[in-house]
Amino acid sequence: MPSESMNIRASTLAGWPMTKSLSGPTTYEVLRDHGVDRRTFLKFATGITATMGLEATFVPQVVHALESKPRIPVLWMEGLSCTCCTESFIRSSHPLVGDVILNMLSLDYHPTIQVAAGFQAEEIVDKLIHDKPGQYVLAVEGNAPLADGGVYCLEGGRTFEDRLREAASKARFVVAWGNCASAGCVQAAAPNPTQATPIGKMISDKPVINVSGCPPIPIVMTGILTYILTFDRLPELDRLGRPKMFYQHRIHDKCYRRAFFDAGQYVQSWDDEGARLGHCLYKMGCRGPTTYNYCSTFKWNDGVSWPVGSGHGCLGCSEPGFWDDGPFFQRLANIPQINIDSWPETVGKVVAGAAAIGAGAHAVSAIAKNAVKPTEKVPVESSSGVKGEE
Amino acid sequence: MAIETRPFTTEDFARNPDDYYRAGYVWQVPVRVTHWVTALSITALFLTGLYIANPVFSPEGEAWKNFTMGWMRKIHFAAGFIFAVSWLTRAYWFFAGNNYARSGFPMFWRAGWWRDLWHQLWEYLKLKRGPIHLGHNALGGLSYTLGVVVLGAFQILTGLALFSQDAPTGPMNRLFGWLLPFLGGPFRVTSYHLLAAWFVFTFVILHVYIVIYDSTQYRNGLISGMITGRKFYQRGDKVQDTWLG
Ligand code: SF4
Secondary structure, three states, X not given: OOOOOHHHOXXXXXXXXXXXXXXXOEHHHHHHHOOOOHHHHHHHHHHHHHHOOOOHHHHHHHHHHHHHOEOEEEEEEEOEOOOHHHHHHHOOOXXXXXXXXXXXXXXXXXXXXXXXXXXXXXXHHHHHHHHOOOOOEEXXXXXXXXXXXXXXXXXXXXXXXXXXXHHHHOOOEEEEEHHHHHHOOHHHOOOOOOOEEOHHHHOOOOOEEEEOOOOOOHHHHHHHHHHHHHHOOOOOEOOOOOEHHHHOOEHHXXXXXXXXXXXXXXXXXXXXXXHHHOOEOHHHOOOHHHOEOOHHHHOEOOOOEOOHHHOOOOOOOOOOOHHHXXXXXXXXXXXXXXXXXXXXXXXXXXXXXXXXXXHHHHXXXXXXXXXXXXXXXXXXXXXXXXXXOO | OOEEEOOOOHHHHHHOHHHHXXXXXXXXXXXXHHXXXXXXXXXXXXXXXXXXXXXXXXXXXXXXXXXXXXXXXXXXXXXXXXXXXXHHHHHHHHHHOOHHHHOOOOOOOXXXXXXXXXXXXXXXXXXXXXXXXXXXXXXXHHHHHHHHHHHHHHHXXXXXXXXXXXXXXOHHHHHHOOHHHHOOOHHHHHHXXXXXXXXXXXXXXXXXXXXXXXXXXXXXXXXXXXXXXXXXXOOOHHHHHHHHO
């Protein structure tokens, strides 16, 4: 048996395993119904195992879980968001990944892609909350504005905050999808007029998994749900509540331009020789060194490319507050905290320069003063005995 | 006895050193060693740190033949660890050393320290030199504490936290990694680390200037004292150090 890797250290939670109480068709059964053959299914299981950072010996376990365990019902809610998470999610170019995401979750309610609308759709939510309490997963895209009683986001005549709290109270756990839900994103950027609040700050009695990114990579969602199905527990989370298996390393740690970074070769302007040679984008404001995400490992659009791959620095979209850390194309942010519109080095130079000028001025005045006035009392004569100046 | 007011001269000293001009042992070996280790490591840290923040020069040729940023970072990390050890040693010597080793720290629990502080501040506001101390005066000690001890601790902690990102499962990350989200994420911590480095540099400018000024003006062996451990004083000077207890 393979030893358990750090990725699957148990998160101790009351009430697990979660899949015990579920009923309905398994993921594999649903895939078969959709015409996916077994070979393709096994390929998917192998791929997803590797994505989760597990070794090949785990493949049978993953296959077994997908074959034997019922799908997880998902209630997908959208608050203040741009829907880019959904766009990312339904446009995963690998057909099977998209298929599996849509089928693996029994996506009972999704405001953007469901057919139902109006009262009919809202009924589904109520039904899910009342029929499957403690079973469904609440996936939240976007966040809730709390200012003025939450009136800045209304759905079906109720505030989103209200709906969210109701749905979360009966959920098994909550997946905060994207930077909006996990950290606030652009609507929570300073000065945050609607008081947009990330889900993790509103819900404290349920585990909240932050799947950050703007948007996150689709495979990350699949990976997390497969993990939960397979091992019957939540993945290990980092300090910001993001699953470690995808958010443990920085973009910079696995960036293919890292060799240029270490060599000291940087793009200096967008159209210079270095840009053509693919040098590191550090000086163009790349946030890779401080951003934890999966892009440099898995890339986007089925491995076609990713921001750094297309010559644009990372914006740090999976980090909290990245909108406030601008300008994006500058190595370090201006200092908003003390409201000085310049970056740390400029501030530092000013302070150090002032000190140098002060010291210089003092030296000049001291020399000038010395020329005319003595500064110390000294007895000029003394005998062999001890004498003081007093 | 005729008292003339003028600075010391070498002749005064040569004529009668024992009279009003004594050498007192002030800085013990650990104080001196950590001082110079700190000075050298801070220099290395600041220069490499500036390059890491803003790599102003780039090597030519193939990437695999060069390691400029790599070396800058390696030197920065090594110097950082040396500085941290030096800081800890010096902090230990606060407890183990002589009274002068304690003079650089605010003893705010002692009334004498406050008296010395206000007295010194008042004299400085009058643009006077104030009473002479063999160690630090309370005000100088406070600046030292803020400029070296506090800023140094901040740089060590944020530096270790940023460094720990290289090995996310390592012990360093467990010890210091929590600081990153606590201070607003690694990106902001990078900014604070750089900003604090400039404050340290500011302290260094003032420190070096004041030391040179004081030493040449008053011939008290302020600079050589950090090498030999001895400083010169006049009768009555030591009285001011009484707040040290
Ligand atoms: S391009 Fe960005 S992520 Fe890649 S090595 Fe350079 S700084 Fe790091």
